[in-house]
Amino acid sequence: MVKSPSLDDYRVPFFTDKRTAKFALDAIDASAKPFTTGSKTSDRDRLAVIGAKIDVQQERLHAQHHRRVLLVLQGMDTSGKDGTIRGVFQDVDPLGLRIVAFRAPTPIESARDFLWRVHMQVPSAGELAIFNRSHYEDVLVPRVIGQIDQAEWERRYRQIREFEAMLSECGTTIIKCMLHISKDEQRNRIQARIDDPTKHWKFDLSDLEARNRWDAYQAAYRDVLAATSTEYAPWYVIPANSKSHRNVMVAELLLRALENLKLEFPPAKEELNGLKID
Numbered sequence: 314m315v316k317s318p319s320l321d322d323y324r325v326p327f328f329t330d331k332r333t334a335k336f337a338l339d340a341i342d343a344s345a346k347p348f349t350t351g352s353k354t355s356d357r358d359r360l361a362v363i364g365a366k367i368d369v370q371q372e373r374l375h376a377q378h379h380r381r382v383l384l385v386l387q388g389m390d391t392s393g394k395d396g397t398i399r400g401v402f403q404d405v406d407p408l409g410l411r412i413v414a415f416r417a418p419t420p421i422e423s424a425r426d427f428l429w430r431v432h433m434q435v436p437s438a439g440e441l442a443i444f445n446r447s448h449y450e451d452v453l454v455p456r457v458i459g460q461i462d463q464a465e466w467e468r469r470y471r472q473i474r475e476f477e478a479m480l481s482e483c484g485t486t487i488i489k490c491m492l493h494i495s496k497d498e499q500r501n502r503i504q505a506r507i508d509d510p511t512k513h514w515k516f517d518l519s520d521l522e523a524r525n526r527w528d529a530y531q532a533a534y535r536d537v538l539a540a541t542s543t544e545y546a547p548w549y550v551i552p553a554n555s556k557s558h559r560n561v562m563v564a565e566l567l568l569r570a571l572e573n574l575k576l577e578f579p580p581a582k583e584e585l586n587g588l589k590i591d
Contacts, residue, residue, distance in 0.1 A: 318347035320566055323549050325542035328474065336539035338531060338550065343495040345552040349561055356557035363564040364404035370571035371441055375409045376578050378439035381485040384567060385444045387453075388492030389530060390520045391502035392553050394445045397492065400560035401567065402443075411436065414445040427451040427469065428476055435480060448473060452537055457529045470540040481545035488570050489546060490563050491538060492553040496527055 325336055349356050374380060386394045402410060413434045422430045428448055436442035452469045455461045461469075477487055494502075503520060506512040523530065542548035549566055553559040 320348075320549070320562070320569065322347075323551065323562070325538045325548040325550065327544050327547070328540055328542055336535055336542075338493070338535040338538065341493055341550050341552065343493045343498065343552050344554040346555050346558040347552075348565065349558055351555075351558070353557045356555075356561050360400060360557070360561050360564055361404065363561070363568050364401065367401070367564065367568050367571065368405045370568065370574075370576055371405055371409045373576035373578055374441060374571065374574070375439045377576055378579075379484065380574055380576070381436040381438060381480075381483075382441045382567075382571065382574075383436050383444065383480070383485055383487045384441070384563075385447045385449070385487065385489040386492060386563075387447060387449050387490070387534075388553065389494060389499060389527075390523055391499050391506075392492035392494045393556055393559055394492060396556055397490075397560055397563050398443055398445065400556070401564045409439075410441050410443065412443045412445060415447055415450055418451070428472065432476070436485060438484075448476070449537060449541075453530065453533045456533050457526050466536075467540070470537065473541050474543060474546075477541075477543065477546040486570050486574060487546040488566055489542075489548045490551050490566065491534065491548060492559060493550045494553045496524075498554045499524065499527075 323341070349359060374382060386397055388394055398412060415431075418427075418430065428451075431448040434442065434444070452461075452466055452473070456466045481487060503516070503524070506516040538548045538550070549562075551559055551562050
């Protein structure tokens with residue numbers, strides 16, 4: 314009997330100190346569509362159903378004002394971080410969301426430890442925060458361009474694990490998604506931005522510089538995923554060549570995490586029973 318696909322088939326194995334095997338990122342097909350029939354229409358229909366459920370869960374999260382949820386989106390340029398946010402949360406009350414986009418550190422941020430700017434942006438009680446890029450940029454980019462050596466990036470892996478452990482122990486549920494596209498698909502998406510004048514604002518020459526370091530970034534992603542996927546903050550590799558299927562997978566992961574919290578509205582206030590307003 315053929316085993317049905319599971320979201321956990323795309324979860325990066327949990328880090329352990331004794332682990333020596335490397336996670337094989339290139340073994341995951343970026344074009345895979347394991348959770349739908351493969352058509353955009355079926356993906357959108359399914360996403361609408363999931364989105365409505367996420368909206369209910371998010372309202373309970375906000376009303377309960379106790380737990381916190383953090384969704385981290387990472388990926389190469391054009392992997393669809395912005396599109397994922399638009400697609401997954403199109404039916405969710407925006408008042409219950411906070412989106413944080415991390416750019417290159419400012420001089421003020423660079424003068425402090427690399428997690429300083431991140432800690433200020435983590436979700437507060439009752440909040441669902443979405444990181445469009447994240448603290449992982451401060452390991453991936455400096456490693457690839459040679460600003461830090463192996464001793465430093467491994468130290469940052471440990472510091473990230475400890476930082477996320479602290480967040481988890483304080484009531485934050487963390488879902489981390491690496492949006493995985495192929496090099497060919499990235500070329501097509503970059504070219505589309507170049508060819509369409511209305512998309513020129515999305516293009517930067519630095520995108521080509523990063524593309525020229527494709528192999529180095531893939532190696533950096535492989536290592537950081539393997540070193541920082543933990544039971545309390547797991548990584549999932551999301552095949553992202555299909556934009557609509559990518560959105561379904563991220564939405565399914567988020568909904569599962571929210572439902573596992575068993576969120577409920579706060580108890581009714583006794584003083585309001587039978588109260589009539591003139």
